[in-house]
Amino acid sequence: MRWFLKFAGSTIGLKIVMAVSGLLLFGFVIGHMLGNLQVYLGAETLNAYGATLQGMGPLLWVVRLGLLAIVLAHIGSSVALVRLSHAARPQSYKKVQPRASTYASRTMRVSGPIVLAFIIFHILHLTQGAAHPELQHCVTGADGALQCFVHENVVSAFSLTGANVAYKAFSVVFYVVAMVLLGLHLGHGAYSMVRTLGLSNPRYDRIARALATAVTLVIVIGNCSIPIAVAVGLVRTAGGH
Amino acid sequence: MNLTLHVWRQNGPSDKGRFETYQANGISEHMSFLEMLDFVNEKLESEGKAPIVFEHDCREGICGSCGFMIDGKAHGGQHRTTVCQLHMRSFKDGDVLTLEPWRAAAFPVLRDLMVDRSAFDRIVQAGGYVSVRSGSPQDANAILVGKEEVDRAFDAAACIGCGACVASCPNASAMLFTGAKISHLGLLPQGQPERYRRVQAMTQTMDEAGFGYCSNHGECSAFCPKDISLDVIAMTNRDLMAAQVKGRSEG
Known part of the structure; x- marks a missing residue:
């Protein structure tokens, strides 16, 4: 155990903690998006998917706590590393002209906290309901089956009709901005992770970078499409919200 | 002018x-x-x-x-x-x-413009060498080394330790320098016996000297006068992970 703590506490060890937790979160983001894209398959499909997840019982909490632990590891290692970075250059340059770094790589410390704020809002918005007054929670039907209203909730959250239009428009904008920042974060993160884990190979470097960009674009476009599709009325409930 | x-x-x-x-x-x-x-x-x-x-x-x-x-x-x-x-x-x-x-x-x-780079010396002293037994000289070319490995080792060995990598890195990391030394020796057969001890000792000395970490911006390599590749950093990470399994008893 002692060797492991020594390893994990080194700069490379902290980077590996960040890379592995980042890889797991990257996987979660892809899975989460694929689940959400079922909104285009109609209310029945999406609601059944929601009921399946909610019906997992204690296992759902195992997954949630696992995700929380991964997020904490990701944030904890980044806080430790940023402090090291400040300590390593106490006096900054009067003039710096970066050449190889990208906008995404230089703003990881900004995009990360904003994405975190989004995640908290997103949970209060479409899971817990504190930020979404019209949210309908799952109910157990007369036949004992769990009935969920994921589709209705997504539509009422982003549909620019009815009450609270300004708040809903803000929600759409916040979701889209957060997803673009998540894209920047993942664009550098995925490429950096491959290098930190020592998986890179000069022969595949360009392919790895292109693949990281492509997957990130798919995530951004896929996730952004949902609130936009609802806002412009492409996705609506049968009731005609 | x-x-x-x-x-x-x-x-x-x-x-x-x-x-x-x-x-x-x-x-x-x-x-x-x-x-x-x-x-x-x-x-x-x-x-x-x-x-x-x-x-x-x-x-x-x-x-x-x-x-x-x-x-x-x-x-x-x-x-x-x-x-x-x-x-x-x-x-x-x-x-x-x-x-x-x-x-x-x-x-x-x-x-003025002169800094103390002895932290680099300490990193090299921690393991940037190969131990050899002196004695009668070996036949030249007695140890075969693949051409690709020689080229990669030589590219890493081109590092002159000027410190431009640390200076250019937004985190003041010395990973390109340390990685160049580790890769230079770790790619050659003569460097194998001490390979995992070396990566542990050198990266530990690097941390203790107060250098930052690598976030793969790539500024170090872009400003390196010897064009050392970022790949030496990936190799260092890989070797340090392998060392947790292979070299732990030595450390």
Whole structure:
């Protein structure tokens, strides 16, 4: 155990903690998006998917706590590393002209906290309901089956009709901005992770970078499409919200 | 040509330091950047002022002594060029240039543009060598090494330890330098017996010296006068992970 703590506490060890937790979160983001894209398959499909997840019982909490632990590891290692970075250059340059770094790589410390704020809002918005007054929670039907209203909730959250239009428009904008920042974060993160884990190979470097960009674009476009599709009325409930 | 120089002046490690402005007039385009500073210093000395201190030795781009930031670019930013090999023809008459020393906690400023890079020596002392038994010389080429490995090892061995990687890195990380030494030896058969002990000892010394971490920005490699590839960092990470399994009992 002692060797492991020594390893994990080194700069490379902290980077590996960040890379592995980042890889797991990257996987979660892809899975989460694929689940959400079922909104285009109609209310029945999406609601059944929601009921399946909610019906997992204690296992759902195992997954949630696992995700929380991964997020904490990701944030904890980044806080430790940023402090090291400040300590390593106490006096900054009067003039710096970066050449190889990208906008995404230089703003990881900004995009990360904003994405975190989004995640908290997103949970209060479409899971817990504190930020979404019209949210309908799952109910157990007369036949004992769990009935969920994921589709209705997504539509009422982003549909620019009815009450609270300004708040809903803000929600759409916040979701889209957060997803673009998540894209920047993942664009550098995925490429950096491959290098930190020592998986890179000069022969595949360009392919790895292109693949990281492509997957990130798919995530951004896929996730952004949902609130936009609802806002412009492409996705609506049968009731005609 | 005539230039305006904003130069960092610092009387010693404990001095706070400040920028001072000098006019460099009548500069020939054939001068190297250091010769231009020599010229400025002669004038300063003739006026009874202290010359600008900068480190230099071979002035052929191979010793690694010289180096400072010119307008926010290590060694002035010309591809594969140390500041001693940078010529004034790369600049224009009337240019205003800011000269700063490498800035890193592990590289304390000794005076003006000269920093103490002995942290690099400590990293090399921790494992940047191969132990060999002396005795009668071996036959040349008795140990076969693949051409690809030789090339990669040689590319890494080109590192002159100038410190431009640390200076350019937003985190003041020494991973490119340390990685170059680790890869140079770790790719060759002679370096294998100590490979995992080496990566542990050298990266630990690197951390203790107060360098930052690598976030794969790539600035180090972009400003490296010897064009060391970022791949040496990936190899270091890979070897350090392997060392947790293979080399743990040694450490």
